[in-house]
Structures are given as C-alpha cells and as structure tokens.
Amino acid sequence: xxxxxxxxxxxxxxxxxxxxxxxxxxxxxxxxxxxxxxxxxxxxxxxxxxxxxxxxxxxxxxxxxxxxxxxxxxxxxxxxxxxxxxxxxxxxxxxxxxxxxxxxxxxxxxxxxxxxxxxxxxxxxxxxxxxxxxxxxxxxxxxxxxxxxxxxxxxxxxxxxxxxxxxxxxxxxxxxxxxxxxxxxxxxxxxxxxxxxxxxxxxxxxxxxxxxxxxxxxxxxxxxxxxxxxxxxxxxxxxxxxxxxxxxxxxxxxxxxxxxxxxxxxxxxxxxxxxxxxxxxxxxxxxxxxxxxxxxxxxxxxxxxxxxxxxxxxxxxxxxxxxxxxxxxxxxxxxxxxxxxxxxxxxxxxxxxxxxxxxxxxxxxxxxxxxxxxx
Amino acid sequence: xxxxxxxxxxxxxxxxxxxxxxxxxxxxxxxxxxxxxxxxxxxxxxxxxxxxxxxxxxxxxxxxxxxxxxxxxxxxxxxxxxxxxxxxxxxxxxxxxxxxxxxxxxxxxxxxxxxxxxxxxxxxxxxxxxxxxxxxxxxxxxxxxxxxxxxxxxxxxxxxxxxxxxxxxxxxxxxxxxxxxxxxxxxxxxxxxxxxxxxxx
Numbered sequence: 001x002x003x004x005x006x007x008x009x010x011x012x013x014x015x016x017x018x019x020x021x022x023x024x025x026x027x028x029x030x031x032x033x034x035x036x037x038x039x040x041x042x043x044x045x046x047x048x049x050x051x052x053x054x055x056x057x058x059x060x061x062x063x064x065x066x067x068x069x070x071x072x073x074x075x076x077x078x079x080x081x082x083x084x085x086x087x088x089x090x091x092x093x094x095x096x097x098x099x100x101x102x103x104x105x106x107x108x109x110x111x112x113x114x115x116x117x118x119x120x121x122x123x124x125x126x127x128x129x130x131x132x133x134x135x136x137x138x139x140x141x142x143x144x145x146x147x148x149x150x151x152x153x154x155x156x157x158x159x160x161x162x163x164x165x166x167x168x169x170x171x172x173x174x175x176x177x178x179x180x181x182x183x184x185x186x187x188x189x190x191x192x193x194x195x196x197x198x199x200x201x202x203x204x205x206x207x208x209x210x211x212x213x214x215x216x217x218x219x220x221x222x223x224x225x226x227x228x229x230x231x232x233x234x235x236x237x238x239x240x241x242x243x244x245x246x247x248x249x250x251x252x253x254x255x256x257x258x259x260x261x262x263x264x265x266x267x268x269x270x271x272x273x274x275x276x277x278x279x280x281x282x283x284x285x286x287x288x289x290x291x292x293x294x295x296x297x298x299x300x301x302x303x304x305x306x307x308x309x310x311x312x313x314x315x316x317x318x319x320x321x322x323x324x325x326x327x328x329x330x331x332x333x334x335x336x337x338x339x340x341x342x343x344x345x346x347x348x349x350x351x352x353x354x355x356x357x358x359x360x361x362x363x364x365x366x367x368x369x370x371x372x373x374x375x
Numbered sequence: 376x377x378x379x380x381x382x383x384x385x386x387x388x389x390x391x392x393x394x395x396x397x398x399x400x401x402x403x404x405x406x407x408x409x410x411x412x413x414x415x416x417x418x419x420x421x422x423x424x425x426x427x428x429x430x431x432x433x434x435x436x437x438x439x440x441x442x443x444x445x446x447x448x449x450x451x452x453x454x455x456x457x458x459x460x461x462x463x464x465x466x467x468x469x470x471x472x473x474x475x476x477x478x479x480x481x482x483x484x485x486x487x488x489x490x491x492x493x494x495x496x497x498x499x500x501x502x503x504x505x506x507x508x509x510x511x512x513x514x515x516x517x518x519x520x521x522x523x524x525x526x527x528x529x530x531x532x533x534x535x536x537x538x539x540x541x542x543x544x545x546x547x548x549x550x551x552x553x554x555x556x557x558x559x560x561x562x563x564x565x566x567x568x569x570x571x572x573x574x575x576x
Contacts, residue, residue, distance in 0.1 A: 129403070130401070130403060138399075142403075148402060149402065149403045150400065150401075150402055151400070151401055151402070151403050152398050152399070152400055153398070153399045153400075153401070154397070154398055154399070155399075165398070166398075167398055168398075169400070183464075184463070184464050184465035184466065184467070184468070185442070185463055185464060185468075186468050201442040201443075202442075203442075207465075209465060217537055219464045219465075239464075241442060241462075241463070241464050242442070263401070263403070265401040
C-alpha cells in the first residue's frame with residue numbers, strides 16, 4: 001500500500017502535465033511581477049513575486065511564488081530523469097537535455113541563495129577594496145591610530161537586546177541594549193538625564209520607526225555598552241546616518257565604532273581614474289557614461305573601462321556602471337553595481353549540454369524515421 | 376526507492392547550505408584623494424551628495440562632520456560667525472520639540488510655554504520656497520530676544536521625503552540682522568542636485 005503511494009507521488013511529480021501547469025503559472029507570475037514593479041518598485045516586486053514561496057494577491061488570494069514553482073519544476077525534471085526516462089542509448093538526447101535543465105536550476109539556486117549585490121561609490125582619485133550593501137548594516141570596530149585598518153565587523157540583521165558580541169582580538173565584549181532596524185535620531189534624551197550617551201554626531205536618543213518598503217531607506221540605530229575588566233559605564237549610540245565613527249577610549253586604547261552599510265571585501269582594489277559623461281547634442285540628456293578605473297590584483301594592475309552594457313568581469317564578480325553624481329564643484333563620483341554570483345558558470349555549462357542533448361535527440365529521431373521509412 | 380533517497384539527499388544538500396555567522400575581520404583600503412585647505416576645494420568634501428547650494432559672497436564653506444553637512448564661515452577664515460547645515464533622518468524630532476529646545480538654548484524657555492502660543496508662533500513664521508522648489512519654514516527668533524547683544528537664532532527647516540534639513544545660525548541678534556539677507560540667499564539657493572542617482576535602465 002505504502003509502495004503504491006510513493007509510486008503515485010513520483011508519477012505525479014514526473015508528469016509532463018505538471019511541467020506545463022508550472023510553466024504557465026510561471027508565465028503569469030513573471031508578467032504580474034513585471035507590471036507590479038512599475039508602481040511598487042523593483043525591490044518590492046522581487047520580494048513579492050520572485051523571492052517568495054507564495055505571493056498573496058489582492059490581499060487574500062494565495063498564488064504560487066517563483067521559489068515554489070522553481071522547486072516543483074526542479075523536482076519534476078529530476079523525477080522525470082530518474083523515473084520516467086529509461087536508461088537506453090536511444091534516450092541519450094533526452095537524458096542530456098534534462099541534465100542540462102537541472103544544471104540550470106542548480107545554477108539558479110546558487111544565484112538565489114549565495115549571490116550578493118552591492119555597490120562601490122568612487123570619487124575620482126579614490127581607491128577601494130570593498131563594496132557596500134545598501135540594505136544590510138554592520139557594527140564595525142577598529143583600533144584607532146593604526147596605519148593598517150583592521151576592521152572587526154558583525155552583521156546586525158539578527159541583533160537582539162541583551163545579545164553579547166565578543167571581539168576576542170580586541171578584548172571587547174559588547175552588550176546590545178537596543179537595536180532598531182529603522183530609527184530617527186533625537187538630539188535630546190527622553191530617558192534618564194543622568195545617562196551618558198557617546199555619539200559622534202551628538203545624538204542622545206533613538207526613536208524606533210516602522211521599516212520602510214524600500215530597505216535602503218531604513219536607518220538602523222544601535223545602543224550598546226562595553227563590558228571589559230574595567231567596565232566603561234557609558235552607553236554608546238551608533239546611528240546609521242552618522243557621518244563619522246564614534247571614538248571610545250577603553251583601558252587607555254582608543255577604538256572607533258561605526259554602524260554602517262555592510263562591507264564586502266573584494267579580492268581586488270579599484271581606483272577611479274576618470275569618469276566621462278556624454279550628452280545628446282543640444283540637450284542635457286545623458287547619452288552614455290563610463291568609468292576608467294585601475295584594477296589592482298596583488299602586485300598587478302591594469303586599466304579598464306566600465307561603461308553602460310560593458311561590465312567588468314573578474315572571477316565571480318561582475319561590475320556594472322550603475323549611476324553617477326557630479327557635486328557642486330564638479331567633482332565626479334561613479335557608482336558601480338557589484339554582483340558576486342557563484343552560479344555564473346552554470347548557465348554556460350547548462351546551455352552547452354542542452355544544445356548537445358537536443359542535437360543528439362533530433363539526429364536520433366531523424367535516423368529512426370528514415371529507418372521506419374525504409375522498413 | 377534508492378533513486379528517491381538520492382533525490383531527497385540532493386534537495387537537502389541545497390537546503391542545508393547556510394551563510395556563516397559571527398565576527399568578520401578584514402583590512403580596509405580606503406585611499407581618498409588629498410584635498411587641499413583652500414576654501415573652494417573643501418567643497419569637494421561635501422558629505423551629502425544630493426543637496427546643493429550657492430555660497431553667498433564672502434562666505435566660506437567648511438567640511439561638515441557628524442550630521443552636519445557643512446559649516447559656513449561668514450567673513451574671513453578667523454571669523455567666529457558661522458551658519459550650519461544639518462540633515463537628520465525622518466522629521467528630525469519634530470518642529471515643536473525643536474523650537475522648544477532652541478528656546479531653551481536662547482534662555483527663552485518661559486516664552487511660548489503654552490501650546491496655543493507655540494502654535495501661534497509657528498503659524499506666524501515665513502513659509503519659503505527655494506529656487507528649485509523646496510519648501511521650508513523660516514523661523515526668526517530675533518524678534519523675541521529684544522537686545523542686539525543677546526544671542527538669537529535664524530533657522531530654516533526643510534522637511535524632505537526622508538530627511539529634515541536645518542539651516543541654523545546662532546549669533547548675536549545684531550549680527551543676525553546684518554547677515555539675514557545673505558543667510559536667506561543661501562537658504563533660497565538650496566536644492567536637490569541635478570546629478571542625483573541617474574539609474575541605468
């Protein structure tokens with residue numbers, strides 16, 4: 001009885017009908033998501049339709065999200081390959097094509113779960129070896145005064161009051177008192193007047209705010225104390241809008257604390273040599289813009305031009321020319337979007353295998369037909 | 376059945392992958408270009424790239440710090456007369472709370488103690504619109520101090536979509552009255568820079 005049930009499940013999973021239904025639903029989701037992003041923005045659309053298991057439509061109607069559909073399709077193709085297609089040489093094309101599609105799925109899982117999107121903002125003449133997330137924050141600590149800036153950073157996404165963060169190399173234990181994913185700073189202290197709050201911007205209190213629809217508009221806030229053998233009594237307040245780190249002297253050693261956009265260390269450094277913008281003749285409409293950058297990898301360096309539709313690719317990293325800014329005095333800033341995609345290679349492998357599989361399949365079909373015609 | 380177990384194993388492999396937690400360590404390279412001390416080049420240090428302004432004649436712009444976007448020195452480099460441009464996220468604490476705080480700074484806490492008096496004071500202030508269309512409230516405390524030698528304040532508050540910008544000048548009343556025209560020139564020149572985030576499609 002149990003065996004029959006497992007077989008029924010497998011047969012249903014491997015059914016081509018399921019493939020067709022899923023592809024149709026995927027078509028609906030893609031169209032709906034594309035239309036939705038016009039009014040609600042790219043991020044909201046991605047979250048609702050493309051990064052979700054179930055999308056709630058009209059506030060009450062559950063509809064399968066892309067994640068769910070991809071998983072069903074993945075299991076569908078996997079089950080077909082293992083249970084529906086028999087291992088015969090005449091099925092070589094079919095097996096290869098299904099394998100190629102599976103590799104596509106595996107690549108998309110890698111991209112979904114492991115790819116990172118961040119941004120580098122470079123001023124002409126500036127060089128950086130990190131990119132910055134626009135949505136996630138980190139608590140960064142480093143010893144002040146050292147020429148080599150060794151930063152210890154903790155992601156703040158899952159911080160809760162009373163959490164303790166141990167930074168062993170610096171001998172610091174941080175006790176979280178308050179953490180708000182979005183907050184507004186106050187220059188007055190609404191709490192005990194006796195509390196001493198350290199903050200580089202003079203902020204004395206934080207007012208929690210509901211999170212914004214667009215996460216990059218959130219400004220996180222953190223209040224913590226330091227536990228050391230000689231406990232520092234002060235509370236330290238960090239606000240994501242602080243424009244300089246807060247300096248705290250602990251046991252006669254100065255440290256800098258900052259709540260800032262999460263940094264991703266890059267395996268290379270990038271310096272902006274020149275930014276060039278071209279406008280349509282007789283108008284201020286931008287035709288194209290490009291950044292001439294110096295890329296340093298270890299001892300080696302080379303000049304590269306990154307322009308619209310001409311990204312820089314290095315290992316798993318792709319850097320796109322995203323936007324720019326020109327300050328009052330003409331100083332030019334270039335914004336480069338950085339995508340680290342561990343699944344970058346999968347589509348190439350998958351496409352090649354699918355192409356081979358289809359070629360073999362059609363050749364075998366042709367041979368079979370010719371044989372039938374002769375016979 | 377063994378094939379079914381292989382499928383389950385492959386699926387669980389993908390699900391079991393997780394990103395690591397804890398303290399990360401990295402060495403940061405952040406070589407910013409050198410900026411000379413001359414007044415004009417200091418403008419390159421403007422920290423908020425989205426706000427722009429035109430400097431009144433004879434004013435010198437200094438790099439901001441903290442939430443301060445810029446400090447403007449009036450007169451020569453040694454002058455102690457200054458005006459500050461500050462940006463705070465959200466409503467910046469609210470207009471009423473801020474006015475009460477400023478009154479405290481000017482030792483005028485007893486004035487406008489009643490909520491109705493404060494409402495009347497706010498409604499009597501000047502609503503201004505800058506050349507680029509930003510609307511703000513210009514609050515002039517000089518009428519309240521009553522002595523040219525007493526400290527007073529000019530503040531303009533701009534409530535933008537996600538931040539509040541304060542242009543604040545705290546000085547002797549006589550200096551404020553003398554500088555008011557230039558102060559308003561600066562305020563009226565405030566705008567969102569045209570270079571703001573042009574996204575590639």
